[in-house]
Amino acid sequence: MPSSDPQPAFVLIRPQMGENIGAAARAMWNFGLDRMRIVDPRDGWPNQKAVVMASGAGRLLDEAQLFEDTPSAIGDCDFVYATTARPRDLTKPIFTPEAAMKDARARIAAGGKVAVLFGPERAGMENDDIARANAIISVPVNPEFASLNLAQCVLLTGYEWRREAVPTDDVTNSAVGEWAEQVEIEKLSEHYEQRLDDAGFFYPEHKAASMKVNLRNLWSRMPLTRADVQMLHGVMRQMVRWKERG
Known part of the structure; x- marks a missing residue:
């Protein structure tokens, strides 16, 4: 069964290749999303190539909802985003993926039902489908090569959804040992x-005095762990031993 976490439905409109559906499922599950809806897949459904490509996300394919057309796929939703990298002659609010998922999270938290539309691989979404959406998600890609693979677009949108749920600092340190205390840096x-x-x-x-101050300043600027300090002590001891043996 789908997870109980409130989340948007990701709607794949007329996807052409089973491999891309499977890759999209894998991308969704990377970020905890499992509400997949599929509209009129070109090669039929179910699709064994999708299962192979989905790897550990095959459950999403088993539980995916199949629809004949876009209106039926989004009929129970009260707000719909359409993803496209191409400018369209349709007047709608345009969001970046980040802003769209922030907006979607707020709508869902207020009790709304949200869907995100993803177009077919070859030509993207048609205006007829985009016209049914309330807003556009526009990905800032290279204008000379604006086409995004289906799974790439799903991955990018899913990442922004997840990022809103699990805020992180822009820069973090990977797991390390305990940070060195000031007394250890002093020694x-x-x-x-x-x-x-x-x-x-x-x-x-x-x-000499200013050189010593500069050296102490160097140590204070370095984020050292206790293991780092022990290694640097060892480096100096070995250099002294090497010199004495010479």
């Missing part, structure tokens, strides 16, 4: 300062 700084002083690094003498 590392002292270790390097002492050994570099022994090696005559702080020369000329009148610049």
